[in-house]
Amino acid sequence: MKYGYGWVLKFVLAAILVGVGVYMIFADEVVYTITGIAIVIFSIFRVIPLMKSLNKEVLRTVNLIEIIFDTIIGGVMIYIALTQDLATQAVWSTVYRFSLAFFFYARGLVYFNSVVFFGEKTEIPKFWIHIVSLTLGTVIAVLPNFDYNMVGLFFLLVSLVGAGYLGIDGFGGYKKYREYAKELNAGKEKEKRVPEEKQPIVDKEEEKRPYVN
Numbered sequence: 001m002k003y004g005y006g007w008v009l010k011f012v013l014a015a016i017l018v019g020v021g022v023y024m025i026f027a028d029e030v031v032y033t034i035t036g037i038a039i040v041i042f043s044i045f046r047v048i049p050l051m052k053s054l055n056k057e058v059l060r061t062v063n064l065i066e067i068i069f070d071t072i073i074g075g076v077m078i079y080i081a082l083t084q085d086l087a088t089q090a091v092w093s094t095v096y097r098f099s100l101a102f103f104f105y106a107r108g109l110v111y112f113n114s115v116v117f118f119g120e121k122t123e124i125p126k127f128w129i130h131i132v133s134l135t136l137g138t139v140i141a142v143l144p145n146f147d148y149n150m151v152g153l154f155f156l157l158v159s160l161v162g163a164g165y166l167g168i169d170g171f172g173g174y175k176k177y178r179e180y181a182k183e184l185n186a187g188k189e190k191e192k193r194v195p196e197e198k199q200p201i202v203d204k205e206e207e208k209r210p211y212v213n
Helices: 006-024 028-044 047-053 057-083 091-117 124-142 148-193 204-208
Strands: none
Touching: 006 028, 006 148, 028 057, 028 091, 028 148, 047 057, 057 091, 091 124, 091 148
16 A cells, blocks of 8 residues: 655645735735735746747737736735835835736736637636636726735635645545555554464484384
8 A cells, every 4th residue: 555744744734824824814015925926926837838839929929928017017016015114105005906907807808819819719617717807807906995905815715725625635645644554553463463383293203213014
């Protein structure tokens, strides 16, 4: 039976996710920073696979422009969070709000332009995801009460879901590990319980005597 210790790491990561998720509700700088990091990662990690899979130069150009703008937005968010006082300067809240609105709206706009005008094939889940993206961009831009706390609650929800997934996966790994330990211990006990074969006692003197019929 195969076993591993990956479940330990999954349990630790689940605890970290929950802790960070709870902390983000009270720390605007953390929300700002993680949002920027998430946008940068989402943008940069898409470049090579996206450029290789798009079959039209105009599609590659449009998507690359979007990725460049998104990366700049994410980088600016990270810089602001690390260098500015968000609590006393309300302007950064406005920058954050419209940066997020632009990110979601641009993603939906580029997608639908690619599908409608440039003939890019798509799937039903992808279609509805980008409908949600357009809606989020619009709602964030016009919602007057939008602030860091809303995003912090969203991150907390994502953290709890991720922690739940890691916890269940880690529980499965730990269960396999314990089954392996049970099999290992059962094997040792079985070895101990097997009696030694009794050998017949032969008299050496009798062995030397010749056999007479």
